[in-house]
Amino acid sequence: MARTVKCPSCGAELTVKDDNRDFMFCEFCGTKVRLDDYQETHRYVNEAEVQRVKAEKELELKRMEAYTKREEQAGKQFITLMSICLGVALFCVLISRFM
Missing domain, CATH: 1.20.5 (Single alpha-helices involved in coiled-coils or other helix-helix interfaces)
Structure with a gap:
């Protein structure tokens, strides 16, 4: 099931289509967005x-x-x-x- 998360860097709404992923990259600014079990986003630098x-x-x-x-x-x-x-x-x- 797809869900949306917000990019912590640029604030863009991102669609997560694969729940088995640990992270994804923002398609707008390129920030690596980590996806945890609580469906929150974190930015690690x-x-x-x-x-x-x-x-x-x-x-x-x-x-x-x-x-x-x-x-x-x-x-x-x-x-x-x-x-x-x-x-x-x-x-x-x-x-x-x-x-």
């Missing part, structure tokens, strides 16, 4: 896992920022080197014309 994922995302963002900064510096160094080379080449051409 693994806070350590949430913090680990958050730290990994921040670390990856820092890596990307560092990579971008290195690429910008390499680009500036390349432009500077090319300017020097072009200046030397121009100087050599000018010197060779006057000699």
